[in-house]
Amino acid sequence: MSITVSTLGFPRIGPRRELKTALERFWAGKTNGQSLLADAAGLRAASWARQRSLGVTHIPSNDFSLYDHVLDTSVMVGAIPEIYGWRGGEVSIDSYFAMARGTQGITEDHYCAPRGTHKHGLPALEMTKWFDNNYHYMVPELSRGQSFMLAFTKPLDEFLEAKSLGFNTRPVLLGPVTYLKLGKSKDEGLDPLSLLPGLIPVYAEILRRLVTAGADWVQIDEPALVLDLNDHARGAFETAYGTLSSAAPGLKLLLTTYFGAIGDNLDTALRLPVAGLHLDLVCAPAQLQDVLAKAPKDLVLSLGVVDGRNIWRANLNAVLDCIEPVVKQRGADKVMLAPSCSLLHVPVDLDLESELDADLKSWLAFAVQKIGELTTLSRALDQGRGAVKDALATSARNAAARNASPKIHDPAVQKRMAAINRGMARRHAAFEVRRPLQHERLSLPAFPTTTIGSFPQTDEVRKARAAHVKGTLSDSDYNAFLQKETEAAVRWQEEIGIDVLVHGEFERNDMVQYFGEQLAGYAFTKHGWVQSYGSRCVRPPIIFGDVSRPHPMTVEWSAYAQSLTTHPVKGMITGPVTMLQWSFVRDDLPRSEVCRQIALALRDEVMDLEKAGIRIIQIDEPAIREGLPLRKAEWKAYLDWSVECFRLASSGVADETQIHTHMCYSEFNDIIDA
Known part of the structure; x- marks a missing residue:
C-alpha cells in the first residue's frame, strides 16, 4: 500500500500574490463581491490542481481564506460581536471585512499604525500573532452567555466546490478548544472554555454535513495541544472529541498539532477518539519515540518531517533514516507524510526565482518543492531507496555542499x-x-x-x-x-x-x-x-x-x-x-x-x-x-x-x-x- 502524502494547508496568496491584487481591487471599489469570489475560486482550483499534479493524495480544502482562517471560524460559528449588526442569516462580505479591517480610516501599510483604527466607523477585531510566528489572526471576541450557531458553511461549500471539479479533499477545521483558547473577552473572569458546551453542537453539525457530502477525513487543527495546559483544559479536549467522534459515524478525524511537542499533553491526545494524529517532527523530533511507545496500533500517524515554516531543503536520507523504522513497525497504511505545519508560512514556488545565487537556490525549498520532497520520500518508502537514488544523491550532495560552503562560514x-x-x-x-x-x-x-x-x-x-x-x-x-x-x-x-x-x-x-x-x-x-x-x-x-x-x-x-x-x-x-x-x-x-x-x-x-x-x-x-x-x-x-x-x-x-x-x-x- 502506498504511503499517503498530505499537506495541512497550501499558500493562499497565489504564486504572484493574486489574492492581494483581487482584495485590493475590491476594497478600492474597482470590482464587486462576485468578481472577488470568482477570483478566490480560481485560486482554490489552481491550488488543488497543483497539489494533485505534485502527488498529494490528501489535498486540503477550507485552508483558503479571504483574510484569516480564525476569522472564518468566528463567522462559521456565529461569534460575531453585536457592533457589526448581524442578526442571523447569511453573513455578507461587507460584514466579514468590517470585522477584519473596520469600516473607515483603515491603515494597513505600516507595522506600528494602530490596526483597525477608524474614524466614525466600525473598529476591526483585535489582531495578534499566530502562536510564535509572524502570521496574524483576528482574535475571537467572546462574551458571557455567548451563543453559537452554524452561520457560515464555508468548509462544506469548498469541499463541494472541490468535489465538483474532481478533487476529493480533506476539509480543514480549526479545532474548538484551540479556537476558544485564542479568544478574548471584555467580561472579567470569563473562562473561554466554559463556552465549549454551546460550541460543540456547531462543530458536530458541520461534521455531519461533511460526511453526508462524501468526506472521508476531516483535519481538525488543535495546536493548543503543544501549550502548557492544566487539567481543566485537558478535560475540555476529552469532552469535545468524545462528542465529535460520534457526531458523524464513519468520518475519520485527523487531529493535527504543530509548532512544538505535545509533551505532557500526550496521554490526553492519545485518549481522544480520533483516527489520526499529526506530529511536528521538525520543531520537536524527539517526541516521536514517546508517541511510538504509547500510540494505539490502529492510530494513523501523520509525520510532519518537512519544515512547513522555513525554506531549507530537507536532508532526505536523514529523514528516511528516521521514518523507515516507523513504517516497518506500524505499516504503510498507518503512516502519512506531511509538512510539519501548513505551508501557509512559506513562499509558493522557488522556480519563480531567477536571480538567486545558484548555490543558495540549491539549498532552498518553497511550498511546491516541499511537496516534491514528500513525494520522493513516499516513493522511497513504497519502492525502496533505489527508486529515487538520483534525488537522494542530489539531496546528499546539496547538504554536503551547503555545510562546506565558504559562503556560509566567515572566519x-x-x-x-x-x-x-x-x-x-x-x-x-x-x-x-x-x-x-x-x-x-x-x-x-x-x-x-x-x-x-x-x-x-x-x-x-x-x-x-x-x-x-x-x-x-x-x-x-x-x-x-x-x-x-x-x-x-x-x-x-x-x-x-x-x-x-x-x-x-x-x-x-x-x-x-x-x-x-x-x-x-x-x-x-x-x-x-x-x-x-x-x-x-x-x-x-x-x-x-x-x-x-x-x-x-x-x-x-x-x-x-x-x-x-x-x-x-x-x-x-x-x-x-x-x-x-x-x-x-x-x-x-x-x-x-x-x-x-x-x-x-x-x-x-x-x-x-x-x-x-x-x-x-x-x-x-x-x-x-x-x-x-x-x-x-x-x-x-x-x-x-x-x-x-x-x-x-x-x-x-x-x-x-x-x-x-x-x-x-x-x-x-x-x-x-x-
Whole structure:
C-alpha cells in the first residue's frame, strides 16, 4: 500500500500574490463581491490542481481564506460581536471585512499604525500573532452567555466546490478548544472554555454535513495541544472529541498539532477518539519515540518531517533514516507524510526565482518543492531507496555542499563570536551614574517629547524609490530628494516643539529589509512572499550564512539630519531579535548564535552612530515577545539570550550616550522583568 502524502494547508496568496491584487481591487471599489469570489475560486482550483499534479493524495480544502482562517471560524460559528449588526442569516462580505479591517480610516501599510483604527466607523477585531510566528489572526471576541450557531458553511461549500471539479479533499477545521483558547473577552473572569458546551453542537453539525457530502477525513487543527495546559483544559479536549467522534459515524478525524511537542499533553491526545494524529517532527523530533511507545496500533500517524515554516531543503536520507523504522513497525497504511505545519508560512514556488545565487537556490525549498520532497520520500518508502537514488544523491550532495560552503562560514565572524565576554553586554557604569551625565549632555526637559521614528511613506516617496530602483532616477537626484524630505521632517518637528527629533527614515523600504540588504550573510528573493495578514504580504530575508556589517548602514542619514538642527536626533536601527524573528533563519546554527552575530553587526553600527555625533540611539524590538517559546519552562533561556543580544548590540557606547528601545503589539507583562 502506498504511503499517503498530505499537506495541512497550501499558500493562499497565489504564486504572484493574486489574492492581494483581487482584495485590493475590491476594497478600492474597482470590482464587486462576485468578481472577488470568482477570483478566490480560481485560486482554490489552481491550488488543488497543483497539489494533485505534485502527488498529494490528501489535498486540503477550507485552508483558503479571504483574510484569516480564525476569522472564518468566528463567522462559521456565529461569534460575531453585536457592533457589526448581524442578526442571523447569511453573513455578507461587507460584514466579514468590517470585522477584519473596520469600516473607515483603515491603515494597513505600516507595522506600528494602530490596526483597525477608524474614524466614525466600525473598529476591526483585535489582531495578534499566530502562536510564535509572524502570521496574524483576528482574535475571537467572546462574551458571557455567548451563543453559537452554524452561520457560515464555508468548509462544506469548498469541499463541494472541490468535489465538483474532481478533487476529493480533506476539509480543514480549526479545532474548538484551540479556537476558544485564542479568544478574548471584555467580561472579567470569563473562562473561554466554559463556552465549549454551546460550541460543540456547531462543530458536530458541520461534521455531519461533511460526511453526508462524501468526506472521508476531516483535519481538525488543535495546536493548543503543544501549550502548557492544566487539567481543566485537558478535560475540555476529552469532552469535545468524545462528542465529535460520534457526531458523524464513519468520518475519520485527523487531529493535527504543530509548532512544538505535545509533551505532557500526550496521554490526553492519545485518549481522544480520533483516527489520526499529526506530529511536528521538525520543531520537536524527539517526541516521536514517546508517541511510538504509547500510540494505539490502529492510530494513523501523520509525520510532519518537512519544515512547513522555513525554506531549507530537507536532508532526505536523514529523514528516511528516521521514518523507515516507523513504517516497518506500524505499516504503510498507518503512516502519512506531511509538512510539519501548513505551508501557509512559506513562499509558493522557488522556480519563480531567477536571480538567486545558484548555490543558495540549491539549498532552498518553497511550498511546491516541499511537496516534491514528500513525494520522493513516499516513493522511497513504497519502492525502496533505489527508486529515487538520483534525488537522494542530489539531496546528499546539496547538504554536503551547503555545510562546506565558504559562503556560509566567515572566519572573521567566528573569531568575533569566540571573543564575546559578559562585559560586552553591560554598560560601563550603572544607570544612576549614566543618568546625570546624559542629562547634562542632552539638556532635555523633565518630560521630553519624541516620535517612534518613521514618517509616512507618501506616494511621492514610494514613486521616487521605485524610479531609483528601476534606474530612471539617478543616485544624485534620489539623494537630493531624500535630503529634501529629511529636512522638511526636521523643520516640521522643530516647528511643533518636539524635543528629540527623528530623520523620518524616507530612505528605508522596510525596517528589516533595509538592514538585511546591507549585511553579509543575508539574501533576498523576488517572489518569496508569505501572508502576514489579509492582503499584507512580506518577503522575509534569508539568513543563510555568518552575519557581518561590511559598511555603515544608517550613519549618513542620521548625521545629515543632525547637521540641520541643534536638537538631538535619534539614530534608528532595528534590533537583533526582530532582525532574526522576521527572517527565514539558517537551520545549521542555534537561533541564539545567529542572533549574537546580528548583534555584533549592529553593535558596530551603534558605535559608528555615536562617533558621528548621535547622542540618542533607538533600537527597535517589536518582535522580542513574538519569539517567546510556547512553553513557559523555556522562557528563561530565550529571554536570557535575547536580552543579552540587545545588550550586546547597545552596550559599547559611552555613558553619556542614551539608548532607547521601542516595542509594539506585545504582551509586556510576559517580558517586562527581563
